[in-house]
Amino acid sequence: MIFDKLSRDVMIDDYFNQLYERLLKNIASKELVVDSPVTISEKELVHLLRFSDILSNSTLNDCRNMAYRIVAFLSPVYKGNPIFKTYSTAILSRLGNFPAINNLNHNVELPFVREIESVVKKAIQKIPGAENKYFTDSQFDLFEKIKESNFYSFSGPTSMGKSFIIKTFIRDKISKKDAGNFVIIVPTRALINQFSYEIKEDLKELIINNNYKVTTNSIVTIEEENAEKKYIFVLTPERLLSYISSKENPKIHYLFVDEAHKLAAEKDYRSITMYLAIEKSMKKFSDLKIYFASPNVSNPETFLELFQKSATKTFTTIESPVTQNVFFIDLISRIVSYYNEGRKYDFEDVSISKYSSSFELIHNIGQSSSNVIYCNSVENTINKAKEFLKFLPNKLVETPNPSQYELDELILETKKMIHRDYYLADCLAHGVAFHFGSLPQVIRNKVEKLFKEGKIKYLFCTSTLLEGVNLPAKNIFILSNKKHKSNMSKIDFWNLAGRAGRLNYELFGNVFCIREETKDWKNTTVLTGKSTTQLQINATHQIDKNEKNIEQLLQAKQITSSEAEKEVLKYIANIISIDAIDSGNDYKSPIIKKLINDGKLDLLLKAQDNIKDLKIPVDVLNNNQSIMVRQQNNVFEFILENQAFEEIIKLPHEINYNNCVTALELLHEKYNWNVNESKNDIANKNSLRYYGLLVNQWVNGQSLSEMINEALRFYEKNNKKLMFYENNIQVFEVFNKSKRHINKVINNLISDIENVVRYKLEKYFNNYHAILVSILGEKKAGPNWNVFLEYGTRDTVAVYLQNMGFSRHVSALLTKEHRDLLNIKDGKLISINKKKLVNRLVQGTPEYDEISMLI
Structure with missing residues (x-):
């Protein structure tokens, strides 16, 4: 295609690259709020726009992206320029970037042919069922x-x-x-x-x-x-x-x-x-x-x-309706680098001498924008948010909306739902917040809403952004290239960086990678080269990479590996064993097909040997493949041998502290947790009394604040110690009721509910119940505690409400304080008096927002 060839010529043209580099330097100066931009003459402006117009006609993604970037980077200075208005509208229309056209809102008349092209494209690319919205x-x-x-x-x-x-x-x-x-x-x-x-x-x-x-x-x-x-x-x-x-x-x-x-x-x-x-x-x-x-x-x-x-x-495709500036700012060597499509530009004459810390950068650059600050762990996220508060002037951060009542309501709700001394409440008073996956749902949802509305301007968060949580911002500051303790992969980096720039609000966003300490950003390879990554599927890749270790595990032998990798390999070995049972049938799983196609028959034979004397039904194994087959079979044999003694094998209907501890001790012994689980939690038998307390509180519907207050009383009464890291060294401190210690207990508790009670324990209780059902039948198997652990309640109406999408907190509120507005028949929720319910709630509260969204 002629325009593809022309576009390739443009991309390597010296004059074009000279102009483009000046444009990048200008945008760097402006976004870093440092030097004054170098003036681009009207002649040079026209030349850049003509180059962009040529590139927009290409079918090549990188050329089309370049066309868009030129328009985006010119827009802050030349948005009102008549030449820019006409060219940019024509270019964006050719690119099919209708959100950007709406954002610029130029309302110019294009040349006749280009106008016809635009009208036809919009007619073709109209989104089905949506009014005045168009596909890119x-x-x-x-x-x-x-x-x-x-x-x-x-x-x-x-x-x-x-x-x-x-x-x-x-x-x-x-x-x-x-x-x-x-x-x-x-x-x-x-x-x-x-x-x-x-x-x-x-x-x-x-x-x-x-x-x-x-x-x-x-x-x-x-x-x-x-x-x-x-x-x-x-x-x-x-x-x-x-x-x-x-x-x-x-x-x-x-x-x-x-x-x-x-x-x-x-x-x-x-x-x-x-x-x-x-x-x-x-x-x-x-x-x-x-x-x-x-x-x-x-x-x-x-x-x-x-x-x-x-x-x-x-x-x-690599084509995006929003583009990103990626800056690497080394506060140690005082150097700014700019990365564009894998190419590095060193702007030695762009001075950052006015910035002595990452917080100065974040505050100065982000004063009039929405800002996400990425940290590599929950603890670092909270600590950085706290430190940022100390840096801020002793006044509220100004927000675009002078109304603060929703922030005030969230502060009150945080103190009520979590604790009066929880750091989040202090942060919110300054238009700052932190966000991580195990933060209570109703609080997390409100934080996200207020951030999107601009009432929270600085949001410190963990890798929840990498999981797909949609929190786009004008600026993303990346303070560490780690994800937990490992280096961030290229796909994780670009998944995070790609959230800079809000579609329909901005043409571009900024990513600031900040090196403030020598331990950070030792490796910058994620910034160079292409933004795309070639992947290998973990389930099958590990068979090639760790065949010997998987073979050892199939023979019930120990392997030397990191805890994380060991868990993955145990899981894969278990899947091979269970899939091997069906390997003689017509259906063969992808893993079994791989073993056969790759000639790894020894692994398959060892897997078949591993399962040859199992008594447990295949259906039970197929539904619980994350628990080792030998563990499940041991439990099956125990229940089978003792099925006449229901008081020994069945879980009780009454759930109290003693019954919870007894149930956990039973599962600990029969599933052999001391060998098969993490020493940091349920493998340690001494910890079962603590987890028994959590299970009892959780399934009996205690609120999070009640659970937190009981935990704090326990730590105080027993002079319990808390573990902190200082310079990567474990330090233990006796609980002293300080704000720091209170927050540590709170975050530990939230993590244990999410990762142990609602994940690990739920998995084991579900498996135990499935085995009971396979031997005794559904009617005689007794209660399935797994359901109680999943929902954090035994109230069937609260369970129904959670199935509707309500959080545990709001479901409990509705069943306890507004039950008269719920039409309940035979323990089932039939309907909700929506009008009366909404009228009873305080507008702007997290509960009001959630209920209004769902009913």
Whole structure:
């Protein structure tokens, strides 16, 4: 194509690159709030815009991106210039970037031919079911390909709008009456609520008119009058596995795997769970239509190949409707570097002498913008937010909206729901907040809402942003290139960096990578080269990489490896063992097919040897593949031998502290936790009394603040010690009721509820109940404590409310304080008096926002 050749010539033209580098230096000076920009003459402006116009006609992604960047970087200075107005509108129209056109709002008349082109493009790329909204070119190309396909894998920049494509696909299918039940699988609980809220908001009328229900849990109660109801599920991999293990649950027709790159996370145990959830879904529903969405992946076909689908059904692009400036600011050597499409520009004459700390940078640059500050752990996130408060002047940070009542309401709610001394309340008073995945849902949702509205200006957060939580900001400051203790991968970096710049609000965003201490940013390779990454699926890659270790595990031998890698390898060895049971049937899992195709028959034979004397039913193993087969079989044999003594094997209906400790001691012994679990939590038998206390409080519906206050009294009464890290050395301090110690206890408790009670213990109680059912039958198996651990209540109405999407906190509020407005029949929620309920609540509170969204 002629324009592709012309565009390539432009990209290597010396004069063009000279002009472009001056433009970059200008934007660097402006965004860093340092030197005055160098003036670009009107002649040079026209030349840059002509170059951009040529590039916009190309079919090549990098050239089209360059065309857009020129317009974006000129806009702050030349937005009112008539020449810029005409050129930019024509260029953006040619690129199909209608959000950017709306943002600039130039309202200029284009030359006749260009105007016709724009009108035709808008007519073609109009979003189905949406008023005056249009696809970008890359979104349109993708949607046209995906909507008629039974399986597809696509990848693009974070800001491309992959979740928007998923929602539009669902809208299109429901509108055409060509739909069944949809599942969107997301990597974390934190993302469940965001995605489900967006679907309810964006597709509200369609959902009501077509008898759909959006649900976030694996339990589906089909009432007689709702037998024809259809579902849109937003589930974690764990919840999807739970869903498909039930024979009564409705059939799934469409499965979307959001953040599919998580399948390639090497040291993430949950990457294997995601693989398993997809594999088991495809096995159960043979005609399942499946779609993979991932950011910045150069080989999206790898997801299709894993599950034996054609690798031709793929789409990948680097074209984005919002662009990013990536700065590396070394406060030690006082150097600024700018990275653009993998190329490094050193701006030695751009002085940053006015900045002596990262906080000066963050405050000065971010005063009039929304700012996300990334830290590599929960502890660092909270500490940095606290330190930033000390740096700020002794006054409230000015926000675009002078009304502070919603911030005040959130401060009051934080003190009431968590504790009066929780650091978040102090931060909020200054327009600052912190955010991490295990923060209580109702608080986290309100923090996100106020940040998006500009009432919170500085948001310190962990890798929850990398999991897909949608918190775009004008500026993202990356204080560490670590994700927890490991170096951030390229895909994680660009998934984070791609959230800089808010579609419909800005043409570009800024990413500031700040090196303030010698231990930070020792490696900057994530900034160089292409932004896309070639992935290898963890479940199969580990078989090639760690074949010997997996072989050892199949023979019940110990291996030398990191704890994280050991957990992943144990999981894979377990899956091989369970899949080997079915290896003689027509169906063979992707892992078994790989072993056969790669000639790794020794592994398969050892797996078959590992399971040859098992007594436990295959169905139980298939539904609980994360627990080692020998552990499960030991429990099965114990229950089988003692089935006549129900008081020994069954869990009691009465849940109190003593019964919780007794139940945990039973599971600790029979599942051999001291060998198979982490020494930091349930492997240590002495810890069971503590976890028994948490389980008892949690399932009996105690509020988080009540649990926190009891924990604080326990620490004070028993002179318990708290562990801190100082210069990477463990330091133990006796609890002294200081604010620092109170917050440490609170965050430890929140983490234990999320990671131990609601994850590890829930998994084991679910497995134990499944084994009881397989031997005694459903009616005689007794209560399933797993359900109580999942919901944090035994109230069936509260469970129903959580299935509607309400948080545990709001569900408890409704059942305890507003039960008279709930129409309950035979323990089931029939309806809610919505009008009276909304009138009773205080507008602007987190509870009001959540209830208004969901009813």
